[in-house]
Amino acid sequence: MMKNLLLPIYLTVALLTSCAVVPPAQSNANAGASNSPSNSPQAKQKPFDHFAERDDLPDLKWQTSKNSDGSLNLYIKVNNATHFLKRVESFDKLNPSSDEYNLYGVPRKATLACDYRKVGSHQEDGNKLYAIIYAHTVQIYDGWIAPGEMDNRDWKLFRSIPF
Known part of the structure; x- marks a missing residue:
């Protein structure tokens, strides 16, 4: 009886952990030097900053x-x-x-x-x-x-x- 209850719980946990999203910086750091965070496109993108220096600033x-x-x-x-x-x-x-x-x-x-x-x-x-x-x-x-x-x-x- 206990085995019947444990199997659905185990499958749910396995499914949830397999769908987990790992941030690009962490996944690339583990992948080796060719995919280092400094070379990835995600690492070069900065979050939007309303106060950042821009080309369209007014005089x-x-x-x-x-x-x-x-x-x-x-x-x-x-x-x-x-x-x-x-x-x-x-x-x-x-x-x-x-x-x-x-x-x-x-x-x-x-x-x-x-x-x-x-x-x-x-x-x-x-x-x-x-x-x-x-x-x-x-x-x-x-x-x-x-x-x-x-x-x-x-x-x-x-x-x-x-x-």
Whole structure:
């Protein structure tokens, strides 16, 4: 009676293990030098990375224009299209190659970043913008950093511009 129950269980386990899929890197590593992982087509393919360097990246620039009241209109230029972002009192670009990105909590993969002061504000108030390319959009994040509290950051998606 027990043998009759064990046979279907044994056959089920054998069937399941024979259908198991072994990842290409493991199966090629056991097959020898001619099929090493570095020579296989699967090893050369990388997973899709929205932030990876690509050939179709847009040209991005900050632009400003001065208003009659002394304030500035802040724009981002994506390729040949100019997009209005906001009216500001002052504007300073942040240098991505310096420690400014790290200091203000801007991601290293951000393409552009700036420091700005809101219209009507009479003191530095820690407002920042940064632009990052994600898939086929330029995402602009607006953030505020509490003066003297560099760990207190608040970033929100401000605008998403397809390219």
